[in-house]
Amino acid sequence: MRRPDGEPVSGDFAVEERPLPSVGEGQLLVRNLYMSVDPSMRGRLERTEKHYTHNFTPGSPLDGRALGVVEESRCSSVPAGAFVRHQLGWRERAVLDVADTDGADRIDPRLAPLPTWLGLLGQTGFTAYVGLTGIAALHPGDTVFVSAAAGAVGTAAGQFARLLGADRVIGTAGGPDKCALLVKEFGYDAAADYRAEPVREALARLAPEGIDVYFDNVGGEQLAAALHALRTGGRVALCGMMSQFGGERRPVDINQLIQAVLKRLTLRGFIVRDHEDLRPEFEQRVADWLTDGRITARETVVDGLENAAGALLSLLGGGNVGKMLVRLGDSD
Amino acid sequence: MRRPDGEPVSGDFAVEERPLPSVGEGQLLVRNLYMSVDPSMRGRLERTEKHYTHNFTPGSPLDGRALGVVEESRCSSVPAGAFVRHQLGWRERAVLDVADTDGADRIDPRLAPLPTWLGLLGQTGFTAYVGLTGIAALHPGDTVFVSAAAGAVGTAAGQFARLLGADRVIGTAGGPDKCALLVKEFGYDAAADYRAEPVREALARLAPEGIDVYFDNVGGEQLAAALHALRTGGRVALCGMMSQFGGERRPVDINQLIQAVLKRLTLRGFIVRDHEDLRPEFEQRVADWLTDGRITARETVVDGLENAAGALLSLLGGGNVGKMLVRLGDSD
Structure with missing residues (x-):
């Protein structure tokens, strides 16, 4: 091989x-x-x-x-x-x-x-939970943006964000069917098809007052769009950058991070296994949400x-x- | 006009x-x-x-x-x-x-x-102090890298980092004369001329075991090089991105931030005026250092x-x- x-x-x-x-x-x-x-x-x-x-x-x-x-x-x-x-x-x-x-x-x-x-009860759900709570310090009332929102981590993150008190949850996914599902089944207030519309324009439309938290699964253009949409003091949980594997992708300039200076943003990369201290509260909460029928696996x-x-x-x-x-x- | x-x-x-x-x-x-x-x-x-x-x-x-x-x-x-x-x-x-x-x-x-x-006692020194302490959480024993090290903030940051307990302080500047001054006058252990050598190679040479803190004044290639050199848990204080104004610069891909995921890095942008709470300790310490002749203005x-x-x-x-x-x- x-x-x-x-x-x-x-x-x-x-x-x-x-x-x-x-x-x-x-x-x-x-x-x-x-x-x-x-x-x-x-x-x-x-x-x-x-x-x-x-x-x-x-x-x-x-x-x-x-x-x-x-x-x-x-x-x-x-x-x-x-x-x-x-x-x-x-x-x-x-x-x-x-x-x-x-x-x-x-x-x-x-x-x-x-x-x-x-x-939801495994590493996937735990990754969403750690990213939102331990890394991005989600506060009640926040507007949250999740990329790859129809994926395993994204479908968990949208629902958790809502249950953790987010005021508004926005996701991106590829194609209108996934976007419809995000709103119908996974706790998203709005979704945008990143293939059909520049994400920066979608965020300006769906979160005109900006976002507080970005849960990043893809990097690239969506990360840059989020940097522009984030409000002062915003937080980014860097979970993975699937767009790094897209061959013909147009590279996005790292100096878009000037937005992090202007708006005092914090970006934190994380690996879920560093955060085992959060696992008991995660399992308790998610098991309760599942029992109550408040989340969809x-x-x-x-x-x-x-x-x-x-x-x-x-x-x-x-x-x-x-x-x-x-x-x-x-x-x- | x-x-x-x-x-x-x-x-x-x-x-x-x-x-x-x-x-x-x-x-x-x-x-x-x-x-x-x-x-x-x-x-x-x-x-x-x-x-x-x-x-x-x-x-x-x-x-x-x-x-x-x-x-x-x-x-x-x-x-x-x-x-x-x-x-x-x-x-x-x-x-x-x-x-x-x-x-x-x-x-x-x-x-x-x-x-x-x-x-040193004004916004310039205060910017260096806030970036190292409040943003990058400098610990005694850290290896610290500062770009634009011969500039106003950089000459302060190198000296402060040393006095705050950094184990090793590395800087980059444009040209051999500035690099020599960094080592001779401004508390740097080593300096590299970013015009003469790719910064990623310079860091591998000058900090073969990696860095813990990067004080970023320029963005671009130097930020990417630092992302590669940072050790697990490393911290980046994003202070400014002068390279954003360089016309013919080759853009650096934002997905170099995958390093932040792999190594659980934290990047924080800051504006010094958000950190007035640190000013009394800053003025006290820097005035003492000046009085004792431990820093060079x-x-x-x-x-x-x-x-x-x-x-x-x-x-x-x-x-x-x-x-x-x-x-x-x-x-x-």
Whole structure:
């Protein structure tokens, strides 16, 4: 196998059989039921090493968040039949070390459906929560703008922002159907199609008095537009820059950051795993909101490991609404 | 008079005689002795209005920080002969309202020489202090990088960073002479000539283990280089972006901010006047440092109002070391 040269294509991926290691003391054999497909995987296909994760290695399995059922346990705290969330997705079965950080996190399937544990109640929802609260310091009454609003993090961020007291929530997405869904299902007051209208004009139209918080998933033109729309003292949570992977994109000048000087803006990049201190309040609040029916969990589910690479490519092309998951085997 | 079309030239400025208003109750007639020439004036020549100040109007006098002596007082708290700092520079005499914010700030010429009150002890030094402490949260042991390090704010920032406990202070400036001065006089451990070497390479050479704080005066390529050099948790104080005015500059892509995500960086723009709460500690510390001979006040002084426009153009071209001032009349 080779590393993708620029945009990944389906020929860059293959399903292969590999022997499983035997299950040692303190380990679990898990059959995966769902696995998470994340935009951050795009960066991990690149050659350049990141500071916060490892990149994928050609010829070795991918990995990522998954949820499975324990088939065999050699660990007294996690019995066979339990459901665990872990990092060894992109395979049907995995042997996990319970003692590892992120090794296996047992979840209660009575509290929420299994997919939700990878979506609104998982890293996806937690990313939206941390970005809004810990990074952008959302205040009640704020006007909030979210890009890639129809994606997994965006659909969570819009709903959370509303429930956390935002006065007005605006999102951008690709295409009129997604925009309609944002308003209908995901707590957005207004949405704009970034393919149909310059985002700077859309923000001037939808938030004529400016925005206070920008949850950035894309960078580029939308970040620049937000810098112009932000009010004095505005905050930007920098969560990812998917537009960095768009080949023919016209670059946006970094000196648009002069807006940050003129308006005393704060921009903060974050990686969700630095903020585990916020997880208890996150789980409590989101579980309550789910129980009360105040938020909508929405997943785009693809069946079968053989379709997983296609699911990733579809995600990177914007083919999902909400969380993109692959369902493995006879999960239901 | 017309507004400059792009880069200002000397023909855009003129010295004119205008009648002075009479001195009313609560007002002072001040003869200006020194006036400050600031990079921020460049932006005020543009047509686009800023959020934090007013732009200059063609045909009307410029304004800016100045220091003068009271010739006539109709205010009991400020006698004739007192020295006051105020906003009505770019003229030889001014009538000031003492009750106005920034109307007239009386200074004690025994504590420091007059030019220092516009430099290290003035907005210039205060800008450096606020950026390092209030914005970038400088910790003892940090490695600090300052761009435009030979300028007024940069020469203050290097020295302050050192005295505030920075482990290593690195600066960039234009040309070998300025770089030599940074190390010799202004507390810098090392300096790089941004015209002679890509700043990203200079930082890799001078701070191979990375930097913790970047005090940004220029934006553009130097900001991008700093984003790459910053360590996890690094902080950027965004003070100004002089490179926005460089016509033929190659734009730098805003998506270099992906570094802020990967390394959880914080970038904060600031305007010094939002931070008056820090002024008492600033004045106390800098006055002590001056008294102890631990810092060097350095000014580039030009004589005469007729040479003031030239001083501004020289500043914009990098012709100064330290604070750029115009001396008016027989100040000494």
